[in-house]
Amino acid sequence: MKRYADEPAFVLHRYDWSESSLILDLYTREGGRVAAAAKGAKRPSSTFRPVLLPFQALHVGLTQRHADDQDEVQTLRSAEWAGAGSRSDLEAPAGTLLRGAALFRGFYLNELLMKLLPRGEPYPQLFDAYAQALSAIAVD
Numbered sequence: 001m002k003r004y005a006d007e008p009a010f011v012l013h014r015y016d017w018s019e020s021s022l023i024l025d026l027y028t029r030e031g032g033r034v035a036a037a038a039k040g041a042k043r044p045s046s047t048f049r050p051v052l053l054p055f056q057a058l059h060v061g062l063t064q065r066h067a068d069d070q071d072e073v074q075t076l077r078s079a080e081w082a083g084a085g086s087r088s089d090l091e092a093p094a095g096t097l098l099r100g101a102a103l104f105r106g107f108y109l110n111e112l113l114m115k116l117l118p119r120g121e122p123y124p125q126l127f128d129a130y131a132q133a134l135s136a137i138a139v140d
Contacts (some may be wrong), residue, residue, distance in 0.1 A: 007031060008082065009060045010130065011052055012110045016042075023073065024052065025114055026060065027130065032122040033113065036062055038076040048079055055098055055106050055134055057082040098138055105137045 012033070013025040022038045041048040051058060061078035098106045113130065117123070 005061045005078075006059050007062065008127070009058045010134075011054050011056070011058070012114050013054075014038075014052060022048075022052065024076065026062075027113055027117075027127065028060065028062075028122075029124055029127045030122050031062070031120065033117045033119050034062065035073045035119065036060075036076040037073050038079075041076075048076065051079050051081045054110065057131065098134075102137045106134060109133060109137070 007028045007030060009026045009028040011024055012027050015023045015025075017023045017037060020040050020042050022041045024036045024038055026034050026036050028034055038048050038052060040046050041052055043049070059078075059080050059082050060076060062074045063077055064072060064074045109130070117126075
């Protein structure tokens with residue numbers, strides 16, 4: 001079993017999985033693009049519910065059953081906002097709220113990453129560039 005703890009990440013996309021759970025497409029600094037199951041994330045009392053939003057810098061904990069299977073859906077164990085005042089490995093401001101045309105640019109950037117990046121391939125410099133791009137998009 002492979003575990004990632006306190007991994008910097010962004011939510012690229014989220015899909016309904018069941019009545020109370022989500023499948024997330026996450027972009028992590030050390031793990032690259034990964035799929036993760038957030039069990040119970042849609043429940044009103046879930047601690048995941050307020051933090052699993054696009055364009056927000058997070059610190060996540062993930063568990064993967066088979067360390068050699070990159071395509072496997074991992075289990076989300078923890079997620080916390082990497083906002084102002086918290087520990088953050090990100091160079092860009094962590095709480096990027098996109099509105100209007102900036103929101104469309106952000107979703108387009110997420111779609112490009114989902115289509116062009118293979119799962120499980122880490123690109124730390126690209127992760128940092130993505131965080132900086134979100135900040136630049138938010139200012140425009």
